[in-house]
Structures are given as structure tokens and as C-alpha cells.
Amino acid sequence: MVSSVTAPFHGGRLQQAANEFGIAAEQWLDLSTGVNPEGWPVPHLPAEVWQRLPENDDALEQAAARFYGRPMLAVPGSQWAIQTLPMLFAPTRVWIPRYGYAEHAFHWRLNGHQLETYDELPDQHQLAPDDIVIAVNPNNPTGYRYQPDQLLGLAMKLQQLSGHLLVDEAFMDPSPRYSLLSGTVPDNLIVLRSLGKFFGLAGIRLGFICCDPALQQKLQQRLGPWAISHPARYVGALALQDTVWQQHAQQQIKYSSEKLTNLLSQHFAEDQLSTTALFVTLTLEESQQARQLYQHCGQHAVLVRIFPEWQKIRFGLADDFGLNRLAEVLEDF
Template sequence: MLEHGGRLRQAARRHGIPLAEWVDLSTGINPYPYPVPPLGPEVWQRLPEDDDGLEAAAAAYYGAPGLLPVAGSQAAIQTLPACFAPGQRVLTLAPTYAEHPHAWRTHALRALPAGQIEAALDEADILLLVQPNNPDAVHFGAEQLLAWQARLAARGGWLIVDEAFLDAESEASLVPRTGAPGLVVLRSVGKFFGLAGARVGFVFGPSALRQQLAERLGPWPISGPARQVCTAALADRVWQAEARQRLRDESARLGALLDAYGICGGHATALFQWRPRPDAEALHHALARQGILTRLFTAPAGLRFGLPGTPDEWRRLEAALASL
């Protein structure tokens, strides 16, 4: 299985620092999560039902009715390739979220930097993108994505877009366009709502493809408690508006702090800052020795910094940067 952020216990063992003394910036998850409402005992006692309001809340929030709830977008990432013929040519980014190329490794997969996608598009049957990209936060314009989708669809091809980090920029989403042929969009409740442990995501796209996925995933892919919590989160417009503004402000603050200590360059989303550095591994370990966990990448070399969640975490990050 692939390595991911959030391996805090592993870092604690490696560096001999107790769990409670860490600042975990490795995940890119909202550190100010949606406040989970109290749950009645019946949600633990009964099997989940698909007419409990989750689908309606998701359709209203994302702006399209044709959706399939899944156990986090990871379930869709792993299952989607089986819905396409193995010989199809898949074009994706390098770098990108590693689970995507890992899932499509049985197909004719080609990974290229963002600037080379346009020239290679006519040699692909499926274009698979993360928007904004993880880990380097590269953004694609909606007009560019729709132009690529039209070129692919004209010859029976597909555009698959993972929008896991797009909630703070919801106006850029392609979900409202998923009635178009050959367009599939994945969304996740984990990042923006800070509910990664709930394992809830959605697939938007043609009904035939969603039916294939549903049959492969089987009944009750999402637990009753997770369905109830996420229904409330998706319907809470006041919390969502406040969260979007707060995350944008905090990301800008983090970017300015990193720049002030010479950790410059790269791109950002509302949930993380990407900093390419040839000395990324050394910097990662130097911060870890002070109880600051970042996400290390080696190809290309760089660090992803998530948002601190408390005033003390901000102070500790700045102190660690100053000491370097």
C-alpha cells in the first residue's frame, strides 16, 4: 500500500516525541472540522438507508443530481479502472495524487507534467486530473478542462477530474457540467469539512457508469452515522461560507510565514502550501525533530504544509522555522 500523510504515530516512534507534543501539518485536512451533531442510538442499530437525505443534500451542495455516494473518493479511485477496458490509454499528471496512477497501472498509463498535457491529449482515451493538483497545487482553468473534455468526448474518450481540494473554490467545479458525455467528477467530504474519518465521497457522471460502480461496491458502502453527519454538513450553508473564508485567510497567512523564513515558491490551495526544495528531505527531518510533521515528497523534491489549527501550533511552527 502507498504511503500517505497523517502517519503521526509512526513519526512519534521514529523521533521519540509523544503524540500530544506534535503539530501535524502532513494531511491537508481542514483543522477546524465541521461540528459533529449528537447522534441517536438508532443510527448505530439500523442498516443505512439511501433515502435518508444524504443524496439530496449532496445534490444541492454540489449542484448536480446525478451522483453516487461512495466510501470516500478512494473507493471510486480504486474501482473506476475496472469499468474501462484495460487497453485504453490513460494520460495523467506527474506528479499527482499517487493513488490514481497506482489504480490505473493495469492500463496503458502515461504520466506527464501539466504543461505537456495539451500536446499529448490526442494520444489518450482517458485524461485523469486532480484539480487543484495534489501535491503541487497546480490549477486548471474550467474552460481549458471543458475544451479537453469536448476533444475527448468527440472520439468516445473520457475526462475524469478529482476535485477533492476544490470546495473553497466551488465556482470552478465541473460538477454542474457532468451531464456532458464522458465527464466524471469525484468529490470528497474529508478535506474541506474536516471529516476524513467519516469516509464519504461522491461520484458524478453518466448513470450507466455510476450503476457499474454501485454494483461493484455493493450495498451499504457508507455507514449510517457517517451518512447522518455528512447530510448535516452538506446542508449547513452558514458554516460552509465561514469555513471558506477562514481557510483562504489561514492559507495566505501560512504562505506569508513560509516566505518570511525563506521557504518560497510553489503554489497553494486553501488547505495547503506546496514548497519545492532540493533540500526537502533534510528540512522535513529538521522540522520533525522539533515535533512539526510535514508531508515529504521526493519526485519532485518538496514539502506540503497543511494549516496549523491553534494559536499554539502557529507559535510552534514559527519557532521551529526561526530555529532553522
């Protein structure tokens, strides 16, 4: 079946920007993703990691259980879970945030579910049996962050209705105390995590899901035996175990995020900016302004992520050199 629903587009498409603006890819400053630009430093990998098949009971599962505080199922990127979960539920009503990572809406719709858009989390009176609520926490691109109690309360209400709460915590690593994984996890709660953001390892395609054992088994069947490559498992385990790097990265990200926010607040009003650890999102009055800013940055080989339908531009973190470049570009906007 060919679907008429259009697939979302994403940041990080440097090659396309190079073609669009006629500037070679290596000259760009890519601020279009929320990926930590100073990711975990990948070492030389032993030959057997490339050559032998991956095995499930390796160091990865233990490392993940220690890092997240509970057993997790490894998946090839949290995106894989976002695509697969809608196939595992009978058609139902799914509450989707108005602003958020568009892949959720795309895949639930594609799989025949009925979508309900929300600005604020649905309350008890709005919920019906078997409802599924999707929350992105912290939200990409708005940066909005829910308190864990608020989401947990919603999960409890949904539990009474045989419903589920799916919380996408792809950007949660810099603020782990807000994670639902740090408390009691009801069995109707599904939590997604990613190695692609804080760890900066977007290319290895590794993420994790926490859910009840029955759902986990269905996901496992869909995964098959070698869905996560041996290099991804090996590198992922080392990164999750590296608490020294993690502490350093927390500081580094805090520093970069503050500097980026300071720079942007010299050019835009504070109420136009929402800051999270890994990106800052600017909301403009009209989408035309967002397009102009995107074009202006692009002409200077700075790639930002535009959300034209929401009048938003998202800026990822940069090192000092990158920030100076961005400062110059914004100066003559």
C-alpha cells in the same frame, strides 16, 4: 496475484511519526494532510444511527444534490472511486499528471492500463481513441488549478474519441466556481469530490462521484448495499446542509491559508511556494534539503508531508497556536 507496484504513502500517519522520532502522538502538530483542522463540528449522534442499517434514500442524496448542484453517487471516500474506476474500463492509455495524488497512477497501472505521464494536458493531436485523462484540480501537491473551460474543452475532444476525462476535485470546495460541476457536464466526464478536505471529515470516509448513468450503475453494483456507514451518511448530510458553517469555514480557511503563506514566505522565496486554500507546498532545490527540513520539523514534533522524489514539502493549515509553533521551528532551521 501479488503486484510488484509499490503502494503510495500518505500524510496523516501520526503514529508512525511518533515511533520514528520517539515523541508521543499527542505532542505532535500534524500539518501533513490537506484536511481542514477546524472541521465541521460533529454533534452527538442518535443511537439508531449507530444501530440501524443505512438506507440509500435518506437525506444525504438530496443534501449532496443541492450542495454540488446535481445528483451525485455517494461513495466511501473519493479514494474508493479512485481504486474502483480502473477496474471498470478495458485496458487503455491513461494520461496521468507528473505531479499529483499518486493513488491514481497506482491503481490504473495495477489494473493493466498503459500510463502516459504529462506535464501539460495532452492536446488533440496527442489523443487517441478510448484515451482516459486524469486531472487533479486543484492539484495536490502542486496546487495548480485549471480553468474549467480548459478541462471542458478537453472533455469534448475526448468525447469524439470515446475517451473519458476524470477530474479529481477533492480539494475544490473552497473554490467552487472552478468546479466542472457548475456547468454542463458531458457524459464522458467523471468528477470526484470529497468530504474529507474542506469539511475536515476525513475519518468518516465519504466522497461523491458524478458520472454517466451506465458507469454509475456499475459503481453502484460494486458498492453493494451498505458501503457507507449510517453515521457517515447522517453526519455527511448535516454538514452538506450547514451553509452557515460553510460560509464561516471559507473565511477561516482563507485567513489560515494567508497566514501560513506569510510565515513560509519569511523563510523561503515566493517562487518556491504554491498556495491553495488547504495547503501550501514548498519546492526545494534538492531532495536532500526536503529530507533535512522534514527531519528538523519531526525532531520538534511537527509533522509535514514530504515528497522526496519531487523535492517538495507540503504544509497543511494550522490555528494561530500551531502557526506559532511552526514559526519557532522554522526560525532555527
